[in-house]
Amino acid sequence: MGSGVATTGRSGNRLAEHLRKGLAGMHPAYFAMSMATGIVSIACHLSGLRELAALLFWINLAFYAALWTATIARAALFAPAFLADWSSHQRAPGFFTTVAATSVLGSQLVLLRQAHGPALALWILALVLWAACTYSVFVALSIRAEKPTLADGINGGWLVAVVATQSICILGCAVLPGAVADRDAALFFLVAFWLVGGMLYIWLISLIFYRYTFFRFAPTDLMPPYWINMGAVAISTLAGTALLGAGGDSALLASIRPFVKGFTLMWWATATWWIPMLLILGIWRHGVKRVPFGYEPLYWGLVFPFGMYAVATWRLVEAFELPFLAWLSRGFVVVAVSAWMLTFLGFTGRLVLTALVALRAVRRPLPAGAPSAAPLDHPSPGGSR
């Protein structure tokens, strides 16, 4: 009997080891799962798929809570790994996904539940997270003694900083003007965020495009977050349309309205330009160079741009009265929901694996002589997740 307890204990250890490794290596960009689910929900809501939007809202609520729980647990249990991520050129920009996920959930609350109070609370939380991420991540990366080369250090994931900044502007347009006495001051603040996001995009995309065209580019370098090249300009478009919508009779917005409209259209055109480029690069990566698909959390960074492009195009149609573009938005809703479904099934595969490991730990304990640390390794090349 004692032996049975020991073997069950070893199997239990295997499950604990499995969970421990997953938590220790959790990518800071995992909040992209919540971002993607939220924006696909909003895209469905705007295009009339209300039931699907509501379902995704509840799923996102669960994701958001689970991700914060896991992040706090990781910070407490694996503090060195957590802190090391803050100064990692590869992983640190992933922390900005916490900001965007918070803002997207706030936007869902406004659109789907008309819950302006909780949305305002989330906007304040997002603002605090934005300030913390911006002035810790960029400072940590700047003062780091040893730095990677540009080719190794930069990737599309850096543009989540743009997404986070613009998401503050978008949710702010929905909740702030009605919540403060000085509407013009609120709009001035939000316009500043929109411009800062635009500035960051121009800086970062220049480096990314430089890295594309002047450095060796292996198929494995084209990670899913490169789709944020498009997603970051799509969200800038959405932020522009949100400002136009929130402006009302504001003197400030009236004076810069043509500028906002012009830049909004430019962001949308840039987002559209990226789509064929990224598709062709994707075909090169997977079709020509035969890089296999495999679930990894970074794939959520691919789903988000699809949903964001659908929403941004929808809002552009409304703001500029361009009904002939509505079909494009609906087409991207279908693409976004399909991509979400695929990635969600991949993620569920991870949960199924964990459930099976747990089941085996209970039903089929390891024999007494077997090594207790037979690992069920998650693929983690280069610690990238």
Add this chain to the structure above:
Amino acid sequence: MNVDTTRSTLAPFPRDPAAAGHAHEVERPARPSPRLADALARQRTGRRFIVAGFVVSVVGVVLYCVASFAGGLDADMGDLLFRNSVPYARATLGIIGLGTLVWLVGSVKYLHAVMDGAEEDGAQPQ
């Protein structure tokens, strides 16, 4: 013994097991035991189910969106499922459910087989 049981849960699956990190498939002995051979066969079957489930689910999602766009936006799920208020929407939801079920069966089959293979592989003299 490093076993990658998760890499292949997003279709399509690679032809080259080494590329997917299926170390046990690469490291298996030249003449696998019957149990290992059985595990490998179940892996292949599970993989086919997973790919089929993915394809059917995505086709279902596309058809659901198209059916909803074509007629009956804003219908609630009760109307769709029980009163078939939007033509074909109930059928497309059925397709999504079927695809997800096939995927789930395939995933469980595949992951069980990988774990069986890993344990069996570990028991074999290398």
